[in-house]
Amino acid sequence: MNHTLPAKPLWHKIRPYCWVLFLVVVYVWAFNGLQFEGIQSTAKSVSLSILDGFLHSDWSFVYDPAGEDLLSGLLDTLIISILGTFISAFLCIPFAFWAASNMSRRRPVSGTGKFSLSVIRVFPEMIVAILFIKAVGPGSFAGVLALGIHSIGMLAKLFSETIESIDTGPSEALTAAGASRLQILWFAVLPQVIPQFLSYSLYRFEINIRSATTLGLVGAGGIGTPLIFALNMRNWNRVGVILLGIIILVILTDLISGWIRKRIV
Amino acid sequence: MTIEAPTAPKKYKKILTWLFFVVVLVLCSIQTEVTPYQLIRGLPQMGILLGEMFPPDWSYLPTIWKPMVETVQIALVGTMLGGLLAIPVSLLCAYNIVQSRLVSLPVRLILNLVRTIPDLLFAAIFVAIFGIGPFAGMLAILFFSFGLIAKLTFEAIEAIDPGPMEAMTAVGANKIQLIVFGVIPQALPYYMSYLLYAFEINVRAASVLGLVGAGGIGLLLDRSLGLFRYDRAAMIILLTLVIVLVIDYGSNVLRRKLL
Numbered sequence: 001m002n003h004t005l006p007a008k009p010l011w012h013k014i015r016p017y018c019w020v021l022f023l024v025v026v027y028v029w030a031f032n033g034l035q036f037e038g039i040q041s042t043a044k045s046v047s048l049s050i051l052d053g054f055l056h057s058d059w060s061f062v063y064d065p066a067g068e069d070l071l072s073g074l075l076d077t078l079i080i081s082i083l084g085t086f087i088s089a090f091l092c093i094p095f096a097f098w099a100a101s102n103m104s105r106r107r108p109v110s111g112t113g114k115f116s117l118s119v120i121r122v123f124p125e126m127i128v129a130i131l132f133i134k135a136v137g138p139g140s141f142a143g144v145l146a147l148g149i150h151s152i153g154m155l156a157k158l159f160s161e162t163i164e165s166i167d168t169g170p171s172e173a174l175t176a177a178g179a180s181r182l183q184i185l186w187f188a189v190l191p192q193v194i195p196q197f198l199s200y201s202l203y204r205f206e207i208n209i210r211s212a213t214t215l216g217l218v219g220a221g222g223i224g225t226p227l228i229f230a231l232n233m234r235n236w237n238r239v240g241v242i243l244l245g246i247i248i249l250v251i252l253t254d255l256i257s258g259w260i261r262k263r264i265v
Numbered sequence: 266m267t268i269e270a271p272t273a274p275k276k277y278k279k280i281l282t283w284l285f286f287v288v289v290l291v292l293c294s295i296q297t298e299v300t301p302y303q304l305i306r307g308l309p310q311m312g313i314l315l316g317e318m319f320p321p322d323w324s325y326l327p328t329i330w331k332p333m334v335e336t337v338q339i340a341l342v343g344t345m346l347g348g349l350l351a352i353p354v355s356l357l358c359a360y361n362i363v364q365s366r367l368v369s370l371p372v373r374l375i376l377n378l379v380r381t382i383p384d385l386l387f388a389a390i391f392v393a394i395f396g397i398g399p400f401a402g403m404l405a406i407l408f409f410s411f412g413l414i415a416k417l418t419f420e421a422i423e424a425i426d427p428g429p430m431e432a433m434t435a436v437g438a439n440k441i442q443l444i445v446f447g448v449i450p451q452a453l454p455y456y457m458s459y460l461l462y463a464f465e466i467n468v469r470a471a472s473v474l475g476l477v478g479a480g481g482i483g484l485l486l487d488r489s490l491g492l493f494r495y496d497r498a499a500m501i502i503l504l505t506l507v508i509v510l511v512i513d514y515g516s517n518v519l520r521r522k523l524l
Contacts, residue, residue: 027345030338034399046394079293086290122509126385126473126483127502130490134314136307140297145304214385218476221297227386228477231393239390243382250381 046234053236054243061241068226070245077222077249080140080215081208084147089201092152096159103163113160121153125211129220140221147208147215155204162196163189198264202257209253213246223249318499325500329485333504336481337512339399339474340467343406348460350407351415356444358419361427380412384470388479399480406471410463414456421455422448454523461516461523468512472505 062070097103099113129146136142171188179187216224223246230238294300356362357372388405395401430447438446475483482501489497 026341030341033335033338034342034403042396043394050390050394076297079297082289083293083297083299118510119506122469122506122513123502124469124473124505126476127486127505130476130486131314132307132311134490135311136303141299141303141307144297144299210381210383214383217385217389224386228389231389234393239393243386246386247378247381251377 049234049236050239053238053240055240056237057241057244058235058237059241061238062245070223070226070241073216073223073226073242074245074249076140077209077212077216077224078253080143080220080222081147081205081212083144084151084212085201085205085208087144087148088151088155088204089197091148092156092159095152095156096163099156099160100163102166102168110160114157117153117157117160119153120150121157123150123153125150126214126218129215130218133219138219138221143212143215143220143222146220147211150211151204151208155200158200159193159197162193162200166192195264199261202261202264206254206257209250213250314495317495320496321499321503322494322496323500325489325497326504329482329501329504332475332480332482332485333508335399336471336474336483337468337508339402339406339481340464340471343403343471344410344460344464344467346403347407347410348414348456348463350411351418352456354411355415355419355422356448358415359422361423361425361430362444362448376412376415379408380416382408384409385473385477388474389477392478397478397480402471402474402479402481405474405479406467409470410467413466414459414463417459417462418452418456421459422452425451458520458523461520465509465513465516468509472509 095113095117099110099117101107101110104110125146128150129142132142132145132149136145166189170192171184174184174188212222212224213227214224216222216226217228219225223242227239227242227246230236230242354372354376358369358376360366360369363369384405387408388402391401391404395404425448429451430443433443433447471481471483473483473486475481475485476487478484482505486498486501489495489501
């Protein structure tokens with residue numbers, strides 16, 4: 001038995017080294033490009049005052065009958081994400097059916113649907129928010145529209161995957177019994193996909209809460225607006241209390257929607 | 266006939282749920298004064314805006330190339346440093362590595378806190394501390410991807426096959442050997458795939474960091490929108506789109522090879 005293993009091609013031997021070399025080059029390039037100018041001399045004192053701000057938060061900001069307070073900002077943020085999620089949950093349904101490959105007979109139909117969804121997904125929501133601010137003016141409305149339009153990209157993709165994975169039995173049975181397309185959709189497809197739809201919408205709601213807290217940084221309403229003012233004025237006590245409020249809001253909504261999600265599916 | 270009886274409460278519950286949804290919606294739109302009427306009024310403005318964006322200002326391309334490259338560099342460095350930081354933390358979090366809850370629970374708590382803060386918020390805070398520039402943006406990306414990668418990785422570590430680790434414990438391996446030879450070979454492909462996934466997200470995030478002054482292409486976007494140069498803004502958005510699509514495609518190909 002004189003079998004010798006075929007010699008590994010040279011490429012296979014040097015491939016790991018090539019990868020390492022490539023990564024090193026990329027990172028040297030990236031680090032060079034950033035040109036760290038070092039930490040500013042004020043960084044230490046500012047960090048300490050932020051810490052101080054956390055410890056001695058501006059509690060008077062939590063509730064103010066005049067309106068411009070933490071609670072109303074958080075409520076605004078919550079409402080922006082609720083409305084944004086609602087809008088996208090409704091708008092994405094036609095997109096989802098468009099992109100689902102088992103809902104249309106011709107391939108290009110679902111292909112173009114999938115492509116347009118990935119184009120929507122690529123735009124960061126801040127850019128969408130800025131465009132809407134230019135269109136409808138700064139405020140919550142621009143935030144709602146930005147979240148609503150941006151979320152379509154992800155939600156419709158997940159929805160269409162749900163539609164693609166449904167059991168074909170019920171719709172075949174309905175076809176055999178002579179149901180129309182609309183009846184099949186209503187009685188065979190929708191009952192199967194609705195629990196997943198709701199679960200994904202809740203998941204998106206959790207993401208939207210996080211985004212909604214930052215929408216105000218560019219002027220689209222919510223808690224971000226007072227936060228960016230406080231940051232610009234170096235009012236660290238207020239920054240501290242706003243950050244605490246955001247953290248509590250995010251954790252609470254995560255817990256609640258997680259609990260609902262577990263009950264739905 | 267008792268067949269119809271169970272359907273009645275179900276229907277009642279369904280109607281109540283929908284009613285609840287509608288009430289929430291109406292209350293929300295009253296609170297924020299968001300109405301369909303406003304949208305219809307805003308739509309023509311949106312059309313004018315989009316009209317001004319075309320055609321994009323192609324001569325602006327050389328100017329925005331450097332900030333775009335900076336955006337990618339911010340994402341690269343931030344993702345790598347955040348990913349490195351995530352390795353020890355995710356090992357500390359995994360219940361099958363560190364048995365003591367006294368260690369893993371506080372670390373998990375900190376990790377959860379880090380993950381509640383959105384990247385743009387990190388950027389705004391770091392700009393306040395370290396001044397305007399890409400360093401603040403890099404730090405924001407670092408923290409954001411640290412939270413994301415550490416969480417995904419410790420879940421992957423907890424899901425690994427305990428067999429090799431048990432075998433090593435049986436022959437008397439210490440904790441370091443256990444991690445290096447038992448855990449890392451199994452968790453590495455997942456870790457690399459999460460790193461790539463975080464990088465994809467971070468390129469997108471880095472492209473807007475400039476809005477709060479943290480370097481990258483966002484700064485120019487903010488400036489051109491402020492000057493009402495929508496044709497330039499369109500060029501920036503177009504270039505961002507192309508870069509993000511290319512990076513998404515590349516990392517998808519790599520990820521498929523890894524897993």
